[in-house]
Amino acid sequence: MDTGTMRRCDLAIVGGGMVGLSLAAALQGLPLDVVVIEPVLPESPDQPSFDERTTALSNGSRRILEGIGVWPAVDRDATPILGIHVSDRGRFGTARLTAAEQGVPALGHTLTNRLLGAALRDACARGGRTTLLCPASVESVDPTDQTIALQVRGAWQGRLEARLVVAADGAQSLVRRELGIGAEVSDYRQVAVIASLKPGRAHSHVAYERFTPDGPIAVLPLAGGRCTAVWTLEPAAAQRAMAMDDGDFMAALQDAFGFRLGRLSEPGRRFAYPLSLTRAERQAGPRAVMIGNAAQGLHPVAGQGFNLGLRDVAVLAEVLADELATAGSTFDPGHAALLERFERWREEDRRHVIGFTDGLVRLFSSKLPVIGLARDVGMVLFDLMTPAKHAFARVTMGLTGRGARLARGLPL
Ligand SMILES: Cc1cc2nc3c(=O)[nH]c(=O)nc-3n(C[C@H](O)[C@H](O)[C@H](O)COP(=O)(O)OP(=O)(O)OC[C@H]3O[C@@H](n4cnc5c(N)ncnc54)[C@H](O)[C@@H]3O)c2cc1C
Numbered sequence: 001m002d003t004g005t006m007r008r009c010d011l012a013i014v015g016g017g018m019v020g021l022s023l024a025a026a027l028q029g030l031p032l033d034v035v036v037i038e039p040v041l042p043e044s045p046d047q048p049s050f051d052e053r054t055t056a057l058s059n060g061s062r063r064i065l066e067g068i069g070v071w072p073a074v075d076r077d078a079t080p081i082l083g084i085h086v087s088d089r090g091r092f093g094t095a096r097l098t099a100a101e102q103g104v105p106a107l108g109h110t111l112t113n114r115l116l117g118a119a120l121r122d123a124c125a126r127g128g129r130t131t132l133l134c135p136a137s138v139e140s141v142d143p144t145d146q147t148i149a150l151q152v153r154g155a156w157q158g159r160l161e162a163r164l165v166v167a168a169d170g171a172q173s174l175v176r177r178e179l180g181i182g183a184e185v186s187d188y189r190q191v192a193v194i195a196s197l198k199p200g201r202a203h204s205h206v207a208y209e210r211f212t213p214d215g216p217i218a219v220l221p222l223a224g225g226r227c228t229a230v231w232t233l234e235p236a237a238a239q240r241a242m243a244m245d246d247g248d249f250m251a252a253l254q255d256a257f258g259f260r261l262g263r264l265s266e267p268g269r270r271f272a273y274p275l276s277l278t279r280a281e282r283q284a285g286p287r288a289v290m291i292g293n294a295a296q297g298l299h300p301v302a303g304q305g306f307n308l309g310l311r312d313v314a315v316l317a318e319v320l321a322d323e324l325a326t327a328g329s330t331f332d333p334g335h336a337a338l339l340e341r342f343e344r345w346r347e348e349d350r351r352h353v354i355g356f357t358d359g360l361v362r363l364f365s366s367k368l369p370v371i372g373l374a375r376d377v378g379m380v381l382f383d384l385m386t387p388a389k390h391a392f393a394r395v396t397m398g399l400t401g402r403g404a405r406l407a408r409g410l411p412l
Contacts, residue, residue, distance in 0.1 A: 005156075006158055007161070010032040010162065011165075015170060018050065018055075022065075023166060025120050026412065027130075034129055035132075039136060053112070054110050054228040055112075055116065055306050056110050056220055062109060063409045064313065064314050079205065079222055080108075082098065082205040083098045084206070134154075138151065138169070141175050164287055170292075183280045184278070185278050186276060187274075187276045188276055188299055189234065190233065191235050193242060195270045195271075197229055197265065198266040199264060208220075210256075215231070215234065217257050219261065231253060232300075242272050246267050275299050275300070277358055280295045283295050284339040291309060298354065298358075299361045301357065302357045308353045314405075348402070
């Protein structure tokens with residue numbers, strides 16, 4: 001077989017999606033030769049990361065994006081979230097959280113993935129330190145003592161030798177499999193159907209989370225007065241929702257969501273995402289680390305997946321920057337002690353957010369009446385209890401765990 005050419009670099013990022021490109025952008029200020037390998041062109045309708053979804057970004061994520069110079073390009077298009085409203089269909093409990101009571105200008109922002117992707121690509125191009133191999137994909141991984149070799153196929157093909165490989169290749173990570181690192185996968189047997197829509201009443205920058213017996217519905221505020229709905233359904237119901245015409249789809253969503261936002265109309269194109277929890281057993285391996293969905297793929301119910309992945313980015317960038325500053329000419333980005341430091345640092349935040357998200361899915365999926373009552377009481381108490389609200393707000397605003405410098409608004 002023709003193995004093509006050979007190239008060396010300091011750091012190879014496998015996967016140029018939301019998290020992989022964020023890391024490339026974060027590393028622009030460091031004297032490192034970084035190569036990103038991504039199989040799907042950014043403008044392709046099949047780009048799996050920078051697609052039509054909207055991401056709810058925590059305040060911590062905003063600070064990281066500011067620190068890596070990406071926020072100014074998206075600031076105009078990002079919509080502030082000033083309130084969160086949680087309810088349970090057919091039950092009495094509701095809970096509200098507002099930016100004003102938390103003493104912050106916004107609880108977070110929404111932004112479409114495509115716009116974030118364009119801004120990340122521009123930041124990498126401006127920095128001039130990243131080579132993007134696209135379309136190209138990694139086919140095998142072979143770690144040795146001093147380097148880790150990737151076999152790459154596509155627009156560039158050959159053997160790429162890096163001192164550190166960062167797996168940012170999503171929940172089905174090939175790098176993780178090739179390194180023999182196990183992952184616990186639990187299929188929620190749910191599918192998220194997403195579509196943008198026009199609300200009959202102004203969204204007033206409030207994000208709604210409504211739990212229904214068929215699954216949760218999130219309706220997030222967007223720029224231009226529109227909203228985006230993320231409707232979680234069992235697979236057969238999701239298939240039916242995808243097959244409906246626009247009128248029937250709006251009527252079904254309206255019935256499940258209610259009239260808090262008036263009459264819902266003008267749905268955009270629908271997309272479906274099967275949902276599972278994927279948790280890699282380790283975040284570090286030989287000359288390799290896993291970040292974003294390659295390390296943990298979460299249910300979108302709490303909007304935490306990318307936010308958590310971006311904190312992986314901030315910590316990894318900091319660990320590398322500090323090592324560069326102290327090790328000088330002996331700097332080795334794939335050094336085992338450095339990778340262990342990264343893994344230990346990420347442990348608590350990761351465990352916390354995975355547990356919080358998985359717990360929320362299970363709590364609100366339960367059809368047991370006693371659990372339903374406990375949810376109602378919990379939500380009413382939550383609405384009254386400032387410390388509980390504050391703790392919840394800290395998770396949703398991305399303030400859990402020991403924060404990296406970028407997440408605290410400090411330079412790398
Ligand atoms: C419906 C929905 C709504 C969501 N909403 C939110 C939200 O509001 N807030 C939030 O924080 N998170 C949210 N998330 C989660 C968020 O989208 C993910 O956490 C995020 O996309 C993870 O990015 P990633 O780059 O790690 O992985 P991915 O987005 O999966 O990207 C992986 C990249 O790797 C590439 N790749 C794959 N295989 C290879 C290979 N062999 N070689 C090279 N490259 C490869 C792929 O082409 C892709 O570009 C949501 C998820 C869903 C499904």
